[in-house]
Amino acid sequence: MAASKRALITGVTGQDGGHLAELLHAKGYEVFGLIRGQNNPRKEATVAEFPYVTLIEGDLIDPTSLVRAVEVSDADEVYNLAAISHVGYSFKNPTLTADVTAKGVLNVLEAVRITGRAERTKVYQASTSEMFGGLDYNRPGAGYNENSLFHPRSPYGVAKLYGHWIAKNYRESYGMFVSCGILFNHEGERRGVEFVTRKITHAVARIKLGLQPNIELGDLWPKRDWGYAGDYVEGMWRMLQHSTPDDFVLATGETHSIEEFLTLAFAEIGIDDWRPYVVQNPAFLRPAEVDILLGDPSKAENELGWRREVDFPGLVKLMVAHDLAEQGRLQNR
Incomplete structure (x- = not known):
């Protein structure tokens, strides 16, 4: 062997x-x-x-x-x-x-x-x-x-x-x-809460459970793959x-804004209008921001046979579900 x-x-x-x-x-x-x-x-x-x-x-x-x-x-x-x-x-x-x-x-x-x-x-x-x-x-x-x-x-x-x-x-x-x-x-359930995607899903879970009133973010318009x-x-x-x-x-070959991520995340807890729960904090604005990052994974797909399996809505759903479960466990200790 x-x-x-x-x-x-x-x-x-x-x-x-x-x-x-x-x-x-x-x-x-x-x-x-x-x-x-x-x-x-x-x-x-x-x-x-x-x-x-x-x-x-x-x-x-x-x-x-x-x-x-x-x-x-x-x-x-x-x-x-x-x-x-x-x-x-x-x-x-x-x-x-x-x-x-x-x-x-x-x-x-x-x-x-x-x-x-x-x-x-x-x-x-x-x-x-x-x-x-x-x-x-x-x-x-x-x-x-x-x-x-x-x-x-x-x-x-x-x-x-x-x-x-x-x-x-x-x-x-x-x-x-x-x-x-x-x-x-x-991104995913192991992402640190200092990163915007996990910061959002972590906060959404806590808002759902009544553990915090809102979330503070910087710009919402940047788009990422x-x-x-x-x-x-x-x-x-x-x-x-x-x-x-x-x-x-x-890459996935598609982009979504932070605002789109927010919309899907709050929808997972039954909130259609996220605006009352989001506060813009100038401290989170960067000296230089990247407007959009879109990747072309054609080479990896053709030469390595690699394909992404989880789509954007599935990613948000996965992360919110994880944070709801995690925050629930912490609350019930």
Whole structure:
């Protein structure tokens, strides 16, 4: 019987890390996860939810810890999902964002290379649609693809673009199998409440249960290409099973505004007019906002056979149902 594959996930405590750990475990992988700090507040919950994941302490800004993690895991596949991943936060902490989200990618690649695994360990780099930035929109109506121009509009987008290009550089310079997934917005029940979609569904559930009166948001007009995170980790895995390393856009090919998300979320709790429950707070406005992000997943669909399964209304329904159940449990403790 062939030995099971081994995978190392950085950012295992995040939304995508959780979904990916589940997926790889179901496929028979031995899964290792990088976790930052001895007293990480997410460690206990991660151990409880994913008892099959072997946690290794390390940090993207500590190259020595990454070398150790690569050696201990002896991974066939490394999925670099760790990052300072909140756009708004990146404006307030641009230096930390650069250290983790940009230079951290270099540290991961170097850890694989200097441990002598450049020819046998495949690496997935989590790139992002925020690298496009909503400007230089050279394919109106068709969505950004792998050849579209980049123009990041936040420190997060800029840092991710460095990570994207250094990953491509290591692919070309050292012959490493490094694939970049340019993922458009993907949400779900594991999304942090600091992100607008989960902030909305979390608040909607609490409003339904009489636990809070309203929700404070910034602009409601930006449009995003929103999919389900559980679908997108399947695409990540498929990229590393492909015959050659490459870049792939994962997206739904359609956009919806924050206002549309609000409308569907409140409808799930029987409220047709959400306006009395929403307050605009200038604190949530960004110095530079991206109007629209629309992706073209044709390449991933054609070459990887990847398809999204959960549509936009299904995503909102799933998230509201989860938060209603979670808030109900907390209320009944």
